[in-house]
Amino acid sequence: MNSETPPLVHPVARFAHILMALCLGIMAVAVFSNVVLRYGFGSGVPASEELSRLLFVWMVFIGAAAAYPAGEHMAFTSLAGLLARKPLAFALLTALIRLLVIAACTMLGWGAWQQVVVGMGSHSVVLGYSSALLPLPALLCAVAIGVMALVELVLRKPLDLGHGAEVE
Numbered sequence: 001m002n003s004e005t006p007p008l009v010h011p012v013a014r015f016a017h018i019l020m021a022l023c024l025g026i027m028a029v030a031v032f033s034n035v036v037l038r039y040g041f042g043s044g045v046p047a048s049e050e051l052s053r054l055l056f057v058w059m060v061f062i063g064a065a066a067a068y069p070a071g072e073h074m075a076f077t078s079l080a081g082l083l084a085r086k087p088l089a090f091a092l093l094t095a096l097i098r099l100l101v102i103a104a105c106t107m108l109g110w111g112a113w114q115q116v117v118v119g120m121g122s123h124s125v126v127l128g129y130s131s132a133l134l135p136l137p138a139l140l141c142a143v144a145i146g147v148m149a150l151v152e153l154v155l156r157k158p159l160d161l162g163h164g165a166e167v168e
Helices: 011-039 047-067 078-083 087-119 136-154
Strands: none
Touching: 011 047, 047 136, 078 087, 087 136
């Protein structure tokens, strides 16, 4: 058993974890009850599939936004690890990485915004919610990660190689 005290979790990250847990819990109940009703009683709840799909999309993008500040996204640290001994090159690489993240978030956000606009005119078949609710979390995630990367770029926060990165 680990005797270390767990690190403090930022209130926003804690809120994101709670939202993800709620999404997962509601999805589990909806799918389980639908399976029981279909196989046990020959009928199901049509709204279960739509609700699960919507909650899954929201859960994924909430998780992606919550994972960014924790440094939990996939990273290739070989080059950065080699340049860690050269401060100027490491700083330039860090800035380049942040600029690439911002560029990717801009493209994702622009595409998601276009899908939100398209979805405003239509509604889901069973539940009747606006179809704009499906791409909306991608837009919010892109904005959140883009802003976090911009803040890190402006503050010149060093790249965290974390996770015991080793160069082979």
